[in-house]
Amino acid sequence: MKIGKRALLLAAMLATLTMVLAACSSGTSSKDKTATAGAGGAKTPAAGATTAATKAATGAAGSITVKKGDKIKIGISTTLTTDNAELGIPIRDAALLAIKTKGTIKGFGIEGDPQDDGCAGPASVTAANKLIADGVVAVIGPMCSGGAVAALDPLSGANMLTVSASATNPSVTAQGKKNFFRTAWNDATQGAEMAKYAYTTLGKKNVVLVNDQSTYGKGLMDVFKASFTAAGGKVASEEAVTVGEKDFGPTVTKIKGESPDLVVFGGFIAEGAVLVRQLKDAGVTASFMGADGIADQKYIDQSGGAAEGSYVSRGPKPTDTKLYDAFAAAYKAEYKKDAGQFTEQATDATNIVLAAIEKVATVDGSGNLVIDRQKLIDAVAATSYAGASGQIDFDAKGDRKVVGAVNEIDQVKSGKLTRIQ
Amino acid sequence: MQEWIQLLIDGITIGGVYAVIALGYTLVYGVLRMINFAHGELFMMGAFTGYYTLNGFEKHSSLNDSVPVLTIAIAIVLGMVVAVTLALVMERIAYRPLRRAPRLAPLISAIGVSILLRNIMLRATNAQGKVYPKVFPRTAVEIGEIRLLYVQIFLIVLSFVFLGLLYLFIQRTKAGVAIRAVAEDRDTASLMGINVDRTIMTTFAVGAALAGAAGVVYGMFVTTATSGMGFIPGIKAFTAAVLGGIGSVPGAMAGGYFLGISEAISTKFFGAQYKDVVAFVLLVAVLIFRPWGLFGKREDKRA
Amino acid sequence: MAILSVRHVSRAFEGLIALNDVSMEVEAETIVGVIGPNGAGKTTLFNLLTGFYRPTSGEIWFEGKRVDGLPLHRIAAAGISRTFQNIRLFSNMTAIENVLVGSHLHLSTNIATAILRLPFTVKQEKRAVQSAVETLRFVGLAGRENELAWNLAYGEQRRLEIARALAVRPRMLLLDEPTAGMNPGESVDMIRLIRALRDDLRMTVVLIEHQMRVVMGVCEYITVLDHGEKISEGRPEDVQKDQRVIEAYLGTGALLSEGAS
Ligand SMILES: Nc1ncnc2c1ncn2[C@@H]1O[C@H](COP(=O)(O)OP(=O)(O)O)[C@@H](O)[C@H]1O
Numbered sequence A: 001m002k003i004g005k006r007a008l009l010l011a012a013m014l015a016t017l018t019m020v021l022a023a024c025s026s027g028t029s030s031k032d033k034t035a036t037a038g039a040g041g042a043k044t045p046a047a048g049a050t051t052a053a054t055k056a057a058t059g060a061a062g063s064i065t066v067k068k069g070d071k072i073k074i075g076i077s078t079t080l081t082t083d084n085a086e087l088g089i090p091i092r093d094a095a096l097l098a099i100k101t102k103g104t105i106k107g108f109g110i111e112g113d114p115q116d117d118g119c120a121g122p123a124s125v126t127a128a129n130k131l132i133a134d135g136v137v138a139v140i141g142p143m144c145s146g147g148a149v150a151a152l153d154p155l156s157g158a159n160m161l162t163v164s165a166s167a168t169n170p171s172v173t174a175q176g177k178k179n180f181f182r183t184a185w186n187d188a189t190q191g192a193e194m195a196k197y198a199y200t201t202l203g204k205k206n207v208v209l210v211n212d213q214s215t216y217g218k219g220l221m222d223v224f225k226a227s228f229t230a231a232g233g234k235v236a237s238e239e240a241v242t243v244g245e246k247d248f249g250p251t252v253t254k255i256k257g258e259s260p261d262l263v264v265f266g267g268f269i270a271e272g273a274v275l276v277r278q279l280k281d282a283g284v285t286a287s288f289m290g291a292d293g294i295a296d297q298k299y300i301d302q303s304g305g306a307a308e309g310s311y312v313s314r315g316p317k318p319t320d321t322k323l324y325d326a327f328a329a330a331y332k333a334e335y336k337k338d339a340g341q342f343t344e345q346a347t348d349a350t351n352i353v354l355a356a357i358e359k360v361a362t363v364d365g366s367g368n369l370v371i372d373r374q375k376l377i378d379a380v381a382a383t384s385y386a387g388a389s390g391q392i393d394f395d396a397k398g399d400r401k402v403v404g405a406v407n408e409i410d411q412v413k414s415g416k417l418t419r420i421q
Numbered sequence B: 001m002q003e004w005i006q007l008l009i010d011g012i013t014i015g016g017v018y019a020v021i022a023l024g025y026t027l028v029y030g031v032l033r034m035i036n037f038a039h040g041e042l043f044m045m046g047a048f049t050g051y052y053t054l055n056g057f058e059k060h061s062s063l064n065d066s067v068p069v070l071t072i073a074i075a076i077v078l079g080m081v082v083a084v085t086l087a088l089v090m091e092r093i094a095y096r097p098l099r100r101a102p103r104l105a106p107l108i109s110a111i112g113v114s115i116l117l118r119n120i121m122l123r124a125t126n127a128q129g130k131v132y133p134k135v136f137p138r139t140a141v142e143i144g145e146i147r148l149l150y151v152q153i154f155l156i157v158l159s160f161v162f163l164g165l166l167y168l169f170i171q172r173t174k175a176g177v178a179i180r181a182v183a184e185d186r187d188t189a190s191l192m193g194i195n196v197d198r199t200i201m202t203t204f205a206v207g208a209a210l211a212g213a214a215g216v217v218y219g220m221f222v223t224t225a226t227s228g229m230g231f232i233p234g235i236k237a238f239t240a241a242v243l244g245g246i247g248s249v250p251g252a253m254a255g256g257y258f259l260g261i262s263e264a265i266s267t268k269f270f271g272a273q274y275k276d277v278v279a280f281v282l283l284v285a286v287l288i289f290r291p292w293g294l295f296g297k298r299e300d301k302r303a
Numbered sequence C: 001m002a003i004l005s006v007r008h009v010s011r012a013f014e015g016l017i018a019l020n021d022v023s024m025e026v027e028a029e030t031i032v033g034v035i036g037p038n039g040a041g042k043t044t045l046f047n048l049l050t051g052f053y054r055p056t057s058g059e060i061w062f063e064g065k066r067v068d069g070l071p072l073h074r075i076a077a078a079g080i081s082r083t084f085q086n087i088r089l090f091s092n093m094t095a096i097e098n099v100l101v102g103s104h105l106h107l108s109t110n111i112a113t114a115i116l117r118l119p120f121t122v123k124q125e126k127r128a129v130q131s132a133v134e135t136l137r138f139v140g141l142a143g144r145e146n147e148l149a150w151n152l153a154y155g156e157q158r159r160l161e162i163a164r165a166l167a168v169r170p171r172m173l174l175l176d177e178p179t180a181g182m183n184p185g186e187s188v189d190m191i192r193l194i195r196a197l198r199d200d201l202r203m204t205v206v207l208i209e210h211q212m213r214v215v216m217g218v219c220e221y222i223t224v225l226d227h228g229e230k231i232s233e234g235r236p237e238d239v240q241k242d243q244r245v246i247e248a249y250l251g252t253g254a255l256l257s258e259g260a261s
């Protein structure tokens, strides 16, 4: 029986550990935590880089060599498990489609190397190290901000070109990593625009903020709060939900007690859809506002009708939708599904990377393809690209330069996202 | 005041779910001294079975509208059948061969099964959450500010019914007597003519039936089924089982409600981001001061 | 005809031969003693008879059926039941629940009948409880039905183990040191109970015993083991005179005195 108790304790510890890990990985809001994850990962990339060097690169340091007959590998760091995979898998699919469409570069085939980054620090670092060891030329991703912040340490250590389609938190580019770019929009602008729209246009004065404890969700709500209170609005309370949970009863009860006139949510589809429905079930009449993490038809479908009327902020679609429509049609033809949120940014990120490779890659005397990592990064920095998500130019931090409107606001009308600003 | 009552109701709602799932942990621990970490996934599979069943009725008939009682009953029964089948297969393939292995082996095997089931459903659904058709009207009973969805009442009542049935089963049936005997002393039980293998299978089956049924009803309540939805309730129910005293049937029941209500109330005070912390502080406190649980029996008192 | 036939049974534990080529026959409705110094292999023999261990070689036949190699619960169903040298009750159950576990084989209640409480079920449950009460009275535990097993006195626990074994409705009962740790008064009661098992319930009883007074007083036939081998068998008065038996017990002083542990 003594052994029984010990096994029990062991199991309990294991469970606790799992929860703590899950909590840490989704809640990398503090700088310290990020730093630790980075430092932990910092040692491994050196080893990873060595492996990569022996395996794929034989040329000078800082360059990667693809042997004659081998394929150019493009890493894809995105979320393939957990409920967040409903955003992550389409991102992967869009990147793979762009690679397939491109076909070859200078006679070399191209293949995608998707790795699950768990939408969080530790798993994203693991995915990054795996991709470095696999000898990829560049990485599309990581999908989530918390993961990107942590994974950028090993990735920049390997001087790996990294382009994310969806990591939107300001902290990601604030690190000043020269190898990182994003085709997603920085939340610093998005959060402020949302606050302005809520306060000025909608006339909401008393809000409750809900985040999913991710770097993205918490970060977006922090920006919103700063702008909203600066404008004179009141944040009645800040609540959180746990990714993977489906019953937010007590949180909803608490929100109801605050009688807000708007509930703002920073997070992704699964939790957003559940939250908006349970608010409605509980008789909360306040409007609901979310951001690009839920700007997808799946949010509406999963809400069982409760999403009707909610406001959704997202990066602006270009006024000329020709390129977007062409991409969406190609995506639908390939996967028999509608292109969802972030897929257009993912296809643009991939195309930018492939074009840059084409530009800098040279074939050496033995017929191998040599790609200089720094030149590749420089080529992307100089990119000016008209893509499915609009015109893309990068600023010095790797953020997308704002052209025209900085974001758009949609509203769910008759079960569809409809642009209202 | 009304907010407190509402929070209490919220706690009882999820607490009942924890309690029903916790029974599976406690029963299996009783007979095998093993934590079946894949148990939460049986709950998830129940939720998916419920979805596929009700969605099937929705698409191919009008039975959901004309006789919802029937379609819901069928969904619950099928949820139980699927969960039981899976539990029996996993017992046979992943646990039985490891019965004489070191304790860590079946534990790791269970975690493996859990990951496998989650990923199978992730692939099968292409990571898309499934939305239940509207079988239950989402209307509510309202008393002042207090609001109770009908489906929520159904969930609360059904949890009580399941707990009652399980208690009856354990106390009054031949198989229940066998489970209790095997839990106390496997070898002696078999000398009393009890088929230990079959009793262990019965135990898995009973726990799975409860989890599967709970999955269907919970799925109707939250209206979605996703591959990850069993994970957190599974861990919470395990916590509830340990809180109550693992191996103890009344303990698992009480532990479930205790945890659900504590979480709801702590949300009011600290916000939901700390409710897991509250749960695990409770767990650690219990393990330190009352390792046999709030309701479990102190083992060193035994003869 | 012999009810039990042990044929050239051996059992080794990683090189240690606990039982070596032992054969014995037990006639129906007799009381047979198995004696021998500590470590002679007596408990091992019981463990083989009840299926706890399988013989390394040899066969065991019970009522004309081969039982070695059968799973434990099948042997129990075949009609062999036992008690333990170290009491192994279901200590968190009441006395009557322990006995009801024993009668488990003969119940047919399931969850449906438990809910519906059909007249048939109620009757069956009543009968099971009634017979459990009777069994408890038979072993001298009347009035102690609802006591938790671990609250019972030591001698009562030994009796409860016998009651539980009886509930399986065996035809042969194996008792491993039924008077161990008992005072003389309790031992006398136990002897009376063992006789009653045979006389009233027509049970075949095989018992392991150290107290010679008990062995000589109650057994009609005795098998002597030493170092895993059968060194003697026969009627008590003959065995007592056997030179090999005297040698085996030499120095232990146990053969004629009050009893070793
Ligand atoms: N499971 C076992 N593993 C190893 N040795 C055992 C086992 N069971 C019994 N033995 C050994 O077999 C011998 C006979 O033991 P046992 O049958 O208990 O003797 P007795 O009951 O006559 O005192 C002893 O030496 C004992 O150590």
Ligand SMILES: [Mg+2]
Pocket (backbone or CB within 6 Å): C042, C043, C044, C085
């Ligand atoms: Mg012995």
